[in-house]
Amino acid sequence: MNAVEFGEGKVCKRSGSIFAILPTQWLSSSVLKFSLAVAGCCSGFPWKTSSSPLTRGLAASQRGCWHSEGASGAGSPPSQLAGQARFNKASTMKTPVAIIRLPHGPDGTRGFDPSSPRFQDLGPSNLSSLVTANPAELEREQEGRVALRKRYLRSLLAMTGRPVNFTMYEKVNVGALFGASDIDILNFQVSELKTPLGVQKEALLRCSDIIAYSFEL
Amino acid sequence: MRQTPLTCSGHTRPVVDLAFSGITPYGFFLISACKDGKPMLRQGDTGDWIGTFLGHKGAVWGATLNHDATKAATAAADFTAKVWDGISGDELLTLAHKHIVKSVDFTQDSNYLLTGGQDKLLRIYDLNKPEADPEVVSGHTSGIKKALWSSDDKQILSADDKTVRLWDRSTFTEVKAINVAMSVSSMEYIPEGELIVITYGRTIAFHSAETLEQIKSFEAPATINSASLHPEKECLVAGGEDFKLYKYDYNSGEELESYKGHFGPIHCVRFSPDGELYSSGSEDGTLRLWQTTVGKTYGLWKCVIPEEEGGDLVKPKANLPGTAEEDLEDLGSENSDTLYSTAPEVKA
Numbered sequence: 177m178n179a180v181e182f183g184e185g186k187v188c189k190r191s192g193s194i195f196a197i198l199p200t201q202w203l204s205s206s207v208l209k210f211s212l213a214v215a216g217c218c219s220g221f222p223w224k225t226s227s228s229p230l231t232r233g234l235a236a237s238q239r240g241c242w243h244s245e246g247a248s249g250a251g252s253p254p255s256q257l258a259g260q261a262r263f264n265k266a267s268t269m270k271t272p273v274a275i276i277r278l279p280h281g282p283d284g285t286r287g288f289d290p291s292s293p294r295f296q297d298l299g300p301s302n303l304s305s306l307v308t309a310n311p312a313e314l315e316r317e318q319e320g321r322v323a324l325r326k327r328y329l330r331s332l333l334a335m336t337g338r339p340v341n342f343t344m345y346e347k348v349n350v351g352a353l354f355g356a357s358d359i360d361i362l363n364f365q366v367s368e369l370k371t372p373l374g375v376q377k378e379a380l381l382r383c384s385d386i387i388a389y390s391f392e393l
Numbered sequence: 394m395r396q397t398p399l400t401c402s403g404h405t406r407p408v409v410d411l412a413f414s415g416i417t418p419y420g421f422f423l424i425s426a427c428k429d430g431k432p433m434l435r436q437g438d439t440g441d442w443i444g445t446f447l448g449h450k451g452a453v454w455g456a457t458l459n460h461d462a463t464k465a466a467t468a469a470a471d472f473t474a475k476v477w478d479g480i481s482g483d484e485l486l487t488l489a490h491k492h493i494v495k496s497v498d499f500t501q502d503s504n505y506l507l508t509g510g511q512d513k514l515l516r517i518y519d520l521n522k523p524e525a526d527p528e529v530v531s532g533h534t535s536g537i538k539k540a541l542w543s544s545d546d547k548q549i550l551s552a553d554d555k556t557v558r559l560w561d562r563s564t565f566t567e568v569k570a571i572n573v574a575m576s577v578s579s580m581e582y583i584p585e586g587e588l589i590v591i592t593y594g595r596t597i598a599f600h601s602a603e604t605l606e607q608i609k610s611f612e613a614p615a616t617i618n619s620a621s622l623h624p625e626k627e628c629l630v631a632g633g634e635d636f637k638l639y640k641y642d643y644n645s646g647e648e649l650e651s652y653k654g655h656f657g658p659i660h661c662v663r664f665s666p667d668g669e670l671y672s673s674g675s676e677d678g679t680l681r682l683w684q685t686t687v688g689k690t691y692g693l694w695k696c697v698i699p700e701e702e703g704g705d706l707v708k709p710k711a712n713l714p715g716t717a718e719e720d721l722e723d724l725g726s727e728n729s730d731t732l733y734s735t736a737p738e739v740k741a
Contacts, residue, residue, distance in 0.1 A: 270395040273688050274697040279440030282403040282433065287444025288482035294419045298463060299480045362418055 293384060297360070332357055340366075340391040342381065352379065354391070394688040398654050398681040401440040405429045408674030410455045411661045413437055414462035414479075421666050422479070424465055425680055426456035432467050434458075434479065437665055438692040440672075440682045444482040448475060454510075455496045455539075459503040466506055468494035474508045476520065486523050490516070496539045500546040509540030509551055515560070530565045532558065539580040543587070543602050550589060550602065552577040557591060559605055571605045578633075579619040579661070586626065592617045597631050597641075611646045613639055619661045623685065624668040630683075632659030632673050638683065654681055 335354045352366035369376040410426035421437035430449045451471035465477040476486040492512035506518045516527040535554040549560040559569040575594040587602040597620045598610035615635035640650040657676030690696040
């Protein structure tokens with residue numbers, strides 16, 4: 177048997193996993209002989225059909241055996257064929273891409289959910305007073321809306337540069353320094369966003385993901 | 394990894410036309426025209442149903458969305474084209490024609506609608522003056538299958554059974570016409586690069602939208618009903634009578650992939666505006682969404698890294714083609730230290 181030296185930490189290319197291969201001088205010749213014998217019997221093994229723990233154990237040991245066999249040159253073709261058979265099976269049986277769920281189908285109604293964000297923003301006016309079409313009521317309601325919007329915009333101004341805590345979906349709670357909002361209040365620009373992965377210097381938060389936010393005046 | 398198409402059900406008859414909107418602050422949308430007369434609006438990246446446009450009394454042959462999906466238009470066998478509100482699903486306009494309407498297209502500003510159908514006439518409707526008569530362009534000698542605005546809405550492209558014609562919008566005159574070997578099954582206009590993609594027989598052809606000259610063409614293994622070019626012009630997808638979807642490299646014409654999945658001939662294929670997925674509509678009444686980059690996390694697809702048995706290291710999911718065969722030759726040489734990523738092993 178050829179004495180072959182292995183480096184440490186050689187990669188088994190077949191499986192992609194890293195083995196720390198012991199230099200041959202550490203192994204007694206009897207151990208090597210045993211492993212070669214196992215390799216020899218495994219090469220003729222019906223790879224495609226067996227799946228018991230015994231064969232899996234044999235498979236694991238054969239992976240280790242490959243190196244000694246392949247390097248020595250003797251008896252390498254049988255193990256190569258076995259490996260090829262195993263690899264072909266791996267490449268033809270590709271795993272399908274996982275999906276979170278199937279697309280939602282129609283529910284029997286005509287759809288166009290009025291509570292969807294798009295409908296709320298772009299849909300027909302939600303002014304309740306339009307139903308009565310009373311101009312005086314319309315005027316009052318509009319004034320009320322103006323006052324509320326003005327207050328909200330001032331609150332956004334007051335928030336700039338301050339630390340704000342955002343409560344978001346999926347039990348996410350993050351703190352950041354508020355920068356600015358876009359014109360439609362769809363995105364918030366923040367700095368120093370404290371995430372579980374670290375502090376993000378600059379970030380854009382999608383408003384549809386935010387449930388609530390709070391800050392100290 | 395193996396492609397997992399997302400099947401969108403809901404239609405009860407063949408799906409004959411699909412159109413995506415542009416990218417809006419709410420994502421992008423997809424409308425499907427179906428012979429059951431009920432076109433549906435779906436969220437473009439997930440395929441989730443949003444609503445059904447109810448009102449047509451015949452098979453819907455063509456459907457389109459304006460850029461921000463606030464308006465939809467449909468062409469039907471009940472001799473009408475209808476314009477719908479894309480938010481509420483309400484019918485806004487009904488435009489009467491003299492025969493089956495096959496194709497509808499909005500201008501970029503959504504002010505005009507182009508229609509074409511079996512009456513061999515192109516009509517341009519001013520959507521701000523719907524009671525006014527449309528401008529009519531005649532010249533086709535057989536039923537119009539597809540009519541599209543081109544060249545920044547200054548020209549019109551129309552395809553019928555045997556010809557593809559280019560018209561000037563302001564003078565309503567024919568600028569150019571080409572004869573096509575077989576009946577045109579579909580036409581797609583690509584503004585960036587002024588290209589049109591035409592399919593006829595088993596051919597997928599690319600022509601200039603300005604001169605109508607052919608740039609290149611590919612032959613597919615089966616009769617192709619529709620083809621679509623990726624927004625970055627890297628690849629194209631086509632589907633037809635053999636129920637399969639083919640993916641080709643645009644530059645070399647090499648067939649990259651083919652996917653089985655539909656249970657009937659594919660009538661329409663379209664790439665999404667971001668190029669991440671393409672959708673196919675089939676005789677089997679379903680729409681399927683397919684990933685352009687298989688395995689990428691997008692929409693409802695999720696990239697999952699499986700855990701190996703026996704405590705081996707978790708491998709990255711990058712699927713490097715060719716590593717399977719190459720490894721066998723390299724088995725003898727143990728000197729290289731490169732880590733090869735492979736598909737997960739199947740335990741024998």
